[in-house]
Amino acid sequence: xxxxxxxxxxxxxxxxxxxxxxxxxxxxxxxxxxxxxxxxxxxxxxxxxxxxxxxxxxxxxxxxxxxxxxxxxxxxxxxxxxxxxxxxxxxxxxxxxxxxxxxxxxxxxxxxxxxx
Amino acid sequence: xxxxxxxxxxxxxxxxxxxxxxxxxxxxxxxxxxxxxxxxxxxxxxxxxxxxxxxxxxxxxxxxxxxxxxxxxxxxxxxxxxxxxxxxxxxxxxxxxxxxxxxxxxxxxxxxxx
Numbered sequence: 001x002x003x004x005x006x007x008x009x010x011x012x013x014x015x016x017x018x019x020x021x022x023x024x025x026x027x028x029x030x031x032x033x034x035x036x037x038x039x040x041x042x043x044x045x046x047x048x049x050x051x052x053x054x055x056x057x058x059x060x061x062x063x064x065x066x067x068x069x070x071x072x073x074x075x076x077x078x079x080x081x082x083x084x085x086x087x088x089x090x091x092x093x094x095x096x097x098x099x100x101x102x103x104x105x106x107x108x109x110x111x112x113x114x115x116x
Numbered sequence: 117x118x119x120x121x122x123x124x125x126x127x128x129x130x131x132x133x134x135x136x137x138x139x140x141x142x143x144x145x146x147x148x149x150x151x152x153x154x155x156x157x158x159x160x161x162x163x164x165x166x167x168x169x170x171x172x173x174x175x176x177x178x179x180x181x182x183x184x185x186x187x188x189x190x191x192x193x194x195x196x197x198x199x200x201x202x203x204x205x206x207x208x209x210x211x212x213x214x215x216x217x218x219x220x221x222x223x224x225x226x227x228x229x230x
Contacts, residue, residue, distance in 0.1 A: 003159075004159065040222065040223075041222055041223075042120075042206050042208070042220025042221050042222050042223055043160070043206070043218075043220050044220070045217050045218065048217065055215075056215065056217060091159060091160070093159070093160075098216070099216060100148065100210045100216045100217065100218055101148045101165065101167050101210065101212075101216065104162050105160075105162070105218070106159075107159030107160040107161070108159050109157060109158055109159050110159060
């Protein structure tokens with residue numbers, strides 16, 4: 001079974017530029033998550049989708065971050081414009097459904113973003 | 117607000133020695149508890165989880181964790197560490213009511229010496 005795919009794996013941009021990350025979840029997984037992992041910290045949930053609807057985006061900086069999951073499969077996370085503090089690894093995860101105690105989240109390898 | 121504390125940033129263990137990684141949580145009610153491992157360049161993988169019942173939980177790769185309500189702790193253990201266990205380990209919690217989302221600790225990096 002193929003895992004969660006993410007691209008690109010690495011990205012270096014200058015501040016104020018824009019960037020987009022792509023995630024392809026495991027086939028059949030209805031729930032998709034985007035996490036931000038800053039160096040020295042644990043992952044922090046940015047946004048959670050159930051199919052193509054947003055379940056939680058309370059920690060997404062909506063003035064600069066946006067995410068979509070068209071057709072309930074692939075997802076894109078965008079940052080525009082980027083700030084230095086956005087340097088982090090962006091992890092995508094998926095699960096069959098959203099109940100964390102019942103359904104394991106499977107994580108992709110992440111995209112490491114460096115903002116200079 | 118719920119929080120997770122992993123007091124050890126780095127731990128070095130000799131191969132074959134036992135391992136214990138500490139995790140403490142702060143929450144009004146006992147949350148669901150998880151341990152994840154993150155190997156270099158890879159995503160997180162679930163090792164084990166606890167939500168009720170037996171306080172000693174068995175996981176994959178020979179890991180186990182013990183829930184102690186009186187100490188608000190959920191420490192991860194392994195009796196004999198292998199070099200391949202070198203990785204970063206994250207404790208996480210999720211509330212047992214309402215909307216469930218994972219809140220991660222800051223992680224403990226495990227180094228294994230020969």
